[in-house]
Amino acid sequence: xxxxxxxxxxxxxxxxxxxxxxxxxxxxxxxxxxxxxxxxxxxxxxxxxxxxxxxxxxxxxxxxxxxxxxxxxxxxxxxxxxxxxxxxxxxxxxxxxxxxxxxxxxxxxxxxx
Amino acid sequence: xxxxxxxxxxxxxxxxxxxxxxxxxxxxxxxxxxxxxxxxxxxxxxxxxxxxxxxxxxxxxxxxxxxxxxxxxxxxxxxxxxxxxxxxxxxxxxxxxxxxxxxxxxxxxxx
Numbered sequence: 326x327x328x329x330x331x332x333x334x335x336x337x338x339x340x341x342x343x344x345x346x347x348x349x350x351x352x353x354x355x356x357x358x359x360x361x362x363x364x365x366x367x368x369x370x371x372x373x374x375x376x377x378x379x380x381x382x383x384x385x386x387x388x389x390x391x392x393x394x395x396x397x398x399x400x401x402x403x404x405x406x407x408x409x410x411x412x413x414x415x416x417x418x419x420x421x422x423x424x425x426x427x428x429x430x431x432x433x434x435x436x437x438x
Numbered sequence: 439x440x441x442x443x444x445x446x447x448x449x450x451x452x453x454x455x456x457x458x459x460x461x462x463x464x465x466x467x468x469x470x471x472x473x474x475x476x477x478x479x480x481x482x483x484x485x486x487x488x489x490x491x492x493x494x495x496x497x498x499x500x501x502x503x504x505x506x507x508x509x510x511x512x513x514x515x516x517x518x519x520x521x522x523x524x525x526x527x528x529x530x531x532x533x534x535x536x537x538x539x540x541x542x543x544x545x546x547x548x549x
Binding site: 331358365366367368370373413415417423424425426427428429430431432434 | 441468469471473478479480481482483486488526528530535536537539540541542544
């Protein structure tokens with residue numbers, strides 16, 4: 326079955342460490358997105374990519390980095406420069422023409438300890 | 439970035455009640471989408487709307503694309519416990535533009 330997989334589901338990080346969240350899709354979608362969700366809040370766009378080897382900053386890119394070396398994969402690195410990294414992170418994908426909507430992964434909950 | 443205004447922000451209802459929520463924008467859209475997010479999971483697409491005035495149903499859910507193209511509405515009839523979650527609207531103007539998401543409506547069912 327086609328879908329989008331995020332791993333791990335839960336992640337714990339010590340302060341000052343970088344951590345990478347995985348996102349893989351086998352839907353043959355060109356576009357991929359990373360969102361952050363804080364408790365009781367909506368979705369805030371971190372980064373997005375519409376084609377391999379190209380990506381753009383979203384609304385809250387500071388302290389995050391991404392790469393898009395393969396169409397299927399769009400990993401997100403939360404760096405030590407991100408001051409409040411504890412959150413729920415969602416990855417999504419879509420065709421470039423996204424009017425049929427995004428397909429979301431099941432999320433990764435990152436906790437800084 | 440812009441976020442669409444959803445109302446109400448949260449709802450506390452009893453099982454069996456009907457639910458209405460809406461989403462408004464300062465810009466017009468050509469596509470409106472409604473998603474549901476279960477606790478601890480990613481949002482799942484419920485309904486997609488592509489034409490002003492369009493009314494579309496998916497089981498107990500009915501959504502409408504506002505005639506001004508600046509709003510959309512979602513109704514849930516005869517709510518059941520599994521309806522609990524956060525409902526997000528999303529709009530899009532052009533086909534290759536990113537979606538703009540609403541702020542979400544949290545639905546809670548009181549025993």
